[in-house]
Amino acid sequence: MEEQETRESLRAFVNYFAPVEEEAFNKYADLHRAVQIRKWDHLSREGDSVKNLYYLHSGILRCYYLNDGVEHTSNFFFSPDLITDLDALRENKPALSNIQAMKDSVCFEANFAEVEELAYEYPSLLKCFFKMYEAILRSSINRQVSLIYDSPKQRYLNLFKERPNVIAEIPQHHIASYLGIKPETLSRIRKKIF
Known part of the structure; x- marks a missing residue:
């Protein structure tokens, strides 16, 4: 996979939410490293410690929860997308979710603490993440409302x-x-x- 192609894909994803200046984007992109996940393997499992954000470059991932041995799917992720167990990450507690590849996939992981520190240094990056989290929250609310009504x-x-x-x-x-x-x-x- 070409590094330039990957950076351009990440840049387009970031800029979809808010424009980020070149210096901020380059520092953000430099925090990432590639992770390949084979079909049916897991990016993370219930009980794992969560420290990273994942940018899904290619492939499909599924998030699910286990309850009494039954899987309850909460989302499907298609590239490009941002993925993590935000509650586990923020609360510094073990993950409840499981994230599994539905086909061979490539993610780029970045340490959340490093990303957050960088975002506080660059307001454009902070705005971008605010817009991303807003989109994630709105999607979650729409799903909850649909399940109720x-x-x-x-x-x-x-x-x-x-x-x-x-x-x-x-x-x-x-x-x-x-x-x-x-x-x-x-x-x-x-x-x-x-």
Whole structure:
């Protein structure tokens, strides 16, 4: 993988949220190192200590929680995206989430404390992270509201419309888990729609 291509991908991702001056971006990019995750392997697991932010350069990752041996999918990440267990990171406690590769993936990890220190030095970078976290929060709120108010069929239709890449690339049992329904319920919904 070309380093220049990677930097340009990271630059486009950062600038999507807020423009960051060259010096700040270069220092931020220099904090990252490549991590390759093979399909079905985990980037992190429940109980792990979380110290890093991950920029997903290529591939697909799934975040899930285990409860009584049952996996509950909370999100799917497609490149480009920023990933971490923010609660574990901020509260300095073991992770509750599991982050697994759905296909061979490449992430770039950076130590959160170093990123945060750099962001305080460069207001443009701080603004960028504020906008990223705002987007993550809004997405989380929209998901919670959908789980409360929308029927399973409506949740599936929303997913189909808003995130067609999930429908196209993720196994049905993981989609069902993400929608908060059983795989057989998803099957019935799909038969009625298609």
